């Protein structure tokens with residue numbers, strides 16, 4: 001089983017400390033984990049620290065996988081190269097080296113992500129011609145084509161329409177279940193989080209304030225602390241938990 005835990009992790013840009021004293025229990029693979037928090041709380045910074053792109057205090061413990069098995073999909077991915085979608089996924093597959101000849105297994109891996117994320121019909125399209133949502137789906141396919149065991153995705157659904165959000169989150173859940181990968185997704189839509197993510201990690205002002213089962217973390221009190229918003233969490237007629245926004249809290253975050 002793959003797991004990831006933070007032990008007193010910090011991170012800084014130059015002299016500016018952004019992240020401090022952040023610890024979590026082991027986050028197990030096989031299901032989706034959400035990373036939530038307000039703008040500038042430090043979500044991308046935490047991802048960069050886990051991915052080894054930033055230095056800082058503390059330790060990131062990864063069990064059951066190597067650092068080489070980790071993939072980080074940043075918020076904005078450049079898609080300006082004159083490549084087709086298919087070529088770009090091969091390029092992502094071959095980034096670890098190994099020559100340009102593709103084995104039958106590698107070809108199957110490319111076809112798998114094209115199908116899994118609903119972009120097979122875009123295979124021959126040039127990257128710069130894609131829409132924002134199409135680019136995001138391609139970026140997800142590029143990230144997962146090597147079948148990584150630890151996956152960090154920064155707002156992977158931000159450019160997707162309602163149907164594609166649902167479809168891609170379901171595909172990511174299936175990927176986690178099949179591979180046992182630890183998958184942490186930074187998400188702003190808390191209803192998506194409640195529907196799709198088993199565990200939630202909440203970040204406020206550069207610190208992980210709580211990690212646990214999603215519905216235990218996303219209480220109205222925590223949502224107020226994180227976002228300065230008064231809300232209710234209620235069950236819809238089909239029993240799914242939903243967050244209903246009432247409005248700005250009287251005292252807002254950091255005030």
Ligand SMILES: Nc1ncnc2c1ncn2[C@@H]1O[C@H](COP(=O)(O)OP(=O)(O)OP(=O)(O)O)[C@@H](O)[C@H]1O
Pocket residue numbers: 013018037038039040041042043044045046
């Ligand atoms: N390269 C950088 N150099 C210096 N400061 C940075 C850099 N990147 C981010 N920051 C600062 O670090 C803080 C946290 O930014 P970060 O991008 O991690 O937030 P976030 O939670 O991902 O926000 P958002 O939800 O808006 O994407 C912000 O104050 C930001 O200005």
